[in-house]
Amino acid sequence: MFAAGRFAAVSASEPPTDTRILFRRAIVLGGSVAGLMAARVLSDHADEVLIIDRDDLAALAIPDDRIAADPVTSIGPRPGVPQGSQVHALLPSGQIQLERWFPGFNEEALEAGAVNxxxxxxxxxxxxxxxxxxxxxPAAQALISSRPFLEALIRHRVLARANVRTAKGRAEGLLLTGDAVTGVRFVPDGSSEPVEERADFVVDATGRSSRLSDWLEAGGFVRPPMQRMxxxxxxxxxxxxxxxxxxxxxxxxxxxxxxxxxxxxxxxxxxxxxxxxxxxxxxxxxxxxxxxxxxxxxxxxxxxxxxxxxxxxxxxxxxxxxxxxADSRRRDFHRLRRFPARLVAAGDAVASFNPVYGQGMTSAMLHASCLSKYLRGNPRLNRPARSYFADVKVVVDAAWQISTMADLALPHVDGPYPRGYRLLQWASGLIFKASMRDHRVSQRLNRVTTMLAHPSSLASPGLLLRALTARG
Ligand SMILES: Cc1cc2nc3c(=O)[nH]c(=O)nc-3n(C[C@H](O)[C@H](O)[C@H](O)COP(=O)(O)OP(=O)(O)OC[C@H]3O[C@@H](n4cnc5c(N)ncnc54)[C@H](O)[C@@H]3O)c2cc1C
Structure with a gap:
C-alpha cells in the first residue's frame, strides 16, 4: 500500500468495534500521551493493562467533579514530562483520534475549560x-489547553477503564525468552531492587530518552538506527x-x-x-x-x-x-532485520520532532491507531510486529518531512539531507509562500501541516502550478 493510503488507514475516525482479547496482561512503559493512548488501545485486547511510570499516575488522577470545577489549580506539570510547562498545540488530526478513542472527549474538554x-x-x-x-x-478545528490539562483529561478517561491499572517505578529492562519479550524489569517506588513483571505484550512509551535500544543490545539484538538533526x-x-x-x-x-x-x-x-x-x-x-x-x-x-x-x-x-x-531524532525500528516479538515502541521513543510544528502528541495518537490496526489484523504474535512498524514509519515520515524540510533551511542545521533535497526545498518554499495569498493552496497545505493528510498529497502538478501563479 502506498504511504498516503497507509496514512489514511491509520487516521481513521470511526471507533473500532473488534475487541478480541489477545493477551492476559499487557504492560505499557511510560504513561504520558503515547503510553496512555497505547493503554487505551490495549484495554480492548488484554484482560489487564499495567502502565508503569516514574510518576505516580494514580495519585495524579482527578475526581470527576474537580475536572470541571477547578482545572487551573488542580492540574499542573509533573516531573516525568519536563516539557509540560511549554506551549503545546494539539493538531486537528489528534483531536479526531481523541474523539475516536474517547467519544465525547472534545465536548468534555471544552466544558472543562479548553478553548476553541x-x-x-x-x-x-x-x-x-x-x-x-x-x-x-477540519484543518481549522482547535482544542486548545495547557499540556498538563490535556494529559489529565486523557489520563482520566484511560484510568476509568476497568482493566487498566498503574504502578509507580522506573523501568530498567526487558525479560526475553528466545526471540520474544515475556515481561519487564522495573524498580518499584520506595525500593532499590528491581522486580520482574510478566506480560504477553510490552509497549515502550518512555519518551525521547528511551533506553529501549540499550535493552535490545543487552538482549543480543541490534540497536535501531537513529537519525538526528x-x-x-x-x-x-x-x-x-x-x-x-x-x-x-x-x-x-x-x-x-x-x-x-x-x-x-x-x-x-x-x-x-x-x-x-x-x-x-x-x-x-x-x-x-x-x-x-x-x-x-x-x-x-x-x-x-x-x-x-x-x-x-x-x-x-x-x-x-x-x-x-538539542535535536530532532528518529529511531528506525522498521529497518531492523531481527527484533523481539511481542514488543513495540510508540511516541517520542520512536521519533521526536522540532516541537514548533506541534506534531508530537498527534503522532503519538496515530501510533496508537497503528497499534490498533496491528492488533485487529490477526497478528502473528510470536513474530516481530513488522506491519506495526511499517505503519509507524509512514506516520513518522509524514511529520519528519514537514519539520525537517523547514529546519534544513536554518543556517546552523547541516543535515541529514533527504534525497532530492533541492527540488523538495524549492517546491515546499513555493507552496508555503503561495499559501499566504491563495486560500486553496493554504487549505491543501494546512491539511498536511495539521497531519490530516500525508505530505505526498502536495506533490500534484496542479497544486504546484497554482502555487507558481499565486506567488505574487
Ligand atoms: C518544548 C516542547 C514543546 C512541545 N510542544 C508540542 C506541541 O505543541 N504539540 C505537540 O503535539 N507536541 C509537542 N511536544 C512534544 C510532546 O511533548 C510529546 O510528543 C508528547 O508528550 C508525547 O510524548 P511521549 O508520551 O512519547 O513521551 P513523554 O511525554 O516524554 O513521556 C514519557 C513518559 O515516560 C515516563 N518515563 C520515562 N522513562 C521512564 C522509565 N525508565 N520508567 C518509567 N517511566 C518512564 C515519564 O515519566 C513520562 O511519563 C513538545 C515537546 C517539547 C520538548
Whole structure:
C-alpha cells in the first residue's frame, strides 16, 4: 500500500468495534500521551493493562467533579514530562483520534475549560506578512489547553477503564525468552531492587530518552538506527491573564531565516482558566532567558504588534519557563532485520520532532491507531510486529518531512539531507509562500501541516502550478 493510503488507514475516525482479547496482561512503559493512548488501545485486547511510570499516575488522577470545577489549580506539570510547562498545540488530526478513542472527549474538554477560538480571532504571520484568510474546515478545528490539562483529561478517561491499572517505578529492562519479550524489569517506588513483571505484550512509551535500544543490545539484538538533526532549539513560555473580550485570541508568527532576518517562531494561544500561554523561540545562540523583562522586550521587538500588546498589557500569570531541545531524532525500528516479538515502541521513543510544528502528541495518537490496526489484523504474535512498524514509519515520515524540510533551511542545521533535497526545498518554499495569498493552496497545505493528510498529497502538478501563479 502506498504511504498516503497507509496514512489514511491509520487516521481513521470511526471507533473500532473488534475487541478480541489477545493477551492476559499487557504492560505499557511510560504513561504520558503515547503510553496512555497505547493503554487505551490495549484495554480492548488484554484482560489487564499495567502502565508503569516514574510518576505516580494514580495519585495524579482527578475526581470527576474537580475536572470541571477547578482545572487551573488542580492540574499542573509533573516531573516525568519536563516539557509540560511549554506551549503545546494539539493538531486537528489528534483531536479526531481523541474523539475516536474517547467519544465525547472534545465536548468534555471544552466544558472543562479548553478553548476553541472563533476563526476570525486567529492570526498567522509569515516573515511579517499577515495571511489573508484564516484556514477553514477540519484543518481549522482547535482544542486548545495547557499540556498538563490535556494529559489529565486523557489520563482520566484511560484510568476509568476497568482493566487498566498503574504502578509507580522506573523501568530498567526487558525479560526475553528466545526471540520474544515475556515481561519487564522495573524498580518499584520506595525500593532499590528491581522486580520482574510478566506480560504477553510490552509497549515502550518512555519518551525521547528511551533506553529501549540499550535493552535490545543487552538482549543480543541490534540497536535501531537513529537519525538526528541538530536543531538547537530554545523555548521560553510565559502565562498571562486573558480578558473576557479580545480581538485576537491566537497569533502565530514564523520568521524564516534570510537577509536581515533571524529565524524565530512565536505564538500565543488561549488556554483554560482565562489565560494566554505565550511562546518565543530561537535557535542556536539565540536563547530567550527566564527574565520577564527580556521576554517582554523580545515580544515587542521581534514579533508582530499583537505579541507586544499581550506581553506588556496583560497581567502575568506565572514565571517565564525555558526549555532547550538539542535535536530532532528518529529511531528506525522498521529497518531492523531481527527484533523481539511481542514488543513495540510508540511516541517520542520512536521519533521526536522540532516541537514548533506541534506534531508530537498527534503522532503519538496515530501510533496508537497503528497499534490498533496491528492488533485487529490477526497478528502473528510470536513474530516481530513488522506491519506495526511499517505503519509507524509512514506516520513518522509524514511529520519528519514537514519539520525537517523547514529546519534544513536554518543556517546552523547541516543535515541529514533527504534525497532530492533541492527540488523538495524549492517546491515546499513555493507552496508555503503561495499559501499566504491563495486560500486553496493554504487549505491543501494546512491539511498536511495539521497531519490530516500525508505530505505526498502536495506533490500534484496542479497544486504546484497554482502555487507558481499565486506567488505574487
Ligand atoms: C518544548 C516542547 C514543546 C512541545 N510542544 C508540542 C506541541 O505543541 N504539540 C505537540 O503535539 N507536541 C509537542 N511536544 C512534544 C510532546 O511533548 C510529546 O510528543 C508528547 O508528550 C508525547 O510524548 P511521549 O508520551 O512519547 O513521551 P513523554 O511525554 O516524554 O513521556 C514519557 C513518559 O515516560 C515516563 N518515563 C520515562 N522513562 C521512564 C522509565 N525508565 N520508567 C518509567 N517511566 C518512564 C515519564 O515519566 C513520562 O511519563 C513538545 C515537546 C517539547 C520538548
Amino acid at each position: 477560538p472563533p476563526p476570525d480571532t486567529n492570526r498567522f504571520y509569515m516573515d511579517g506578512e499577515l495571511r489573508d484568510e484564516p484556514p477553514s474546515g 541538530a536543531i538547537k532549539l530554545n523555548y521560553a513560555t510565559a502565562l498571562f491573564r486573558r480578558p473576557e473580550q479580545a480581538d485576537v485570541w491566537t497569533c502565530i508568527s514564523v520568521a524564516n531565516p534570510g537577509p536581515g532576518r533571524t529565524a524565530r517562531i512565536g505564538g500565543f494561544t488561549p488556554i483554560e482558566g482565562g489565560r494566554w500561554t505565550m511562546l518565543v523561540s530561537g535557535y542556536a545562540d539565540d536563547r530567550p532567558s527566564r527574565d520577564a523583562a527580556e521576554f517582554r522586550r523580545r515580544c515587542v521587538e521581534d514579533f508582530p504588534d499583537e505579541f507586544g500588546e499581550v506581553a506588556t498589557g496583560a497581567e502575568p500569570a506565572g514565571d517565564v519557563v525555558t526549555y532547550h531541545q
